[in-house]
């Protein structure tokens with residue numbers, strides 16, 4: 690199952706270019722990467738390439754289902770080469786760390802909607818949100834975040850009796 694990038698591109702009827710190969714290998718080696726880090730890695734491996742060329746290559750690869758694009762709310766799009774299994778992602782609310790989560794049951798059960806309303810469904814987008822282990826262990830050190838409510842519960846003072 691270890692197809693080379695060249696084979697993969699040819700299989701999908703795409704022209705094999707050094708740019709596309711470099712983009713593909715940058716995504717393969719760093720899953721869930723952003724377009725900007727792809728740009729950095731591609732520049733490191735093949736030298737100068739325009740941002741636009743990297744974006745173009747990414748979108749060609751996404752179109753061809755070689756690369757999957759995921760867009761968690763509030764985060765730049767991420768790219769990965771694990772395609773076709775409709776796996777889900779868990780995102781850290783604090784630092785944006787992102788990890789794969791398999792479907793809860795079997796292969797792509799999420800694609801079987803209880804009622805498809807007559808639609809032909811090809812994707813179910815499920816994003817789990819939470820706090821990654823790293824951020825959970827940092828929780829003793831709040832960084833510039835507002836302090837939790839410091840209102841102490843009022844102690845019941847007996848009413849002074851004026852009689």
Ligand SMILES: [Zn+2]
Pocket residue numbers: 781782783784785786820821822823824825
């Ligand atoms: Zn985190």
Ligand SMILES: [Zn+2]
Pocket residue numbers: 720721769771776777778788789
């Ligand atoms: Zn993933």
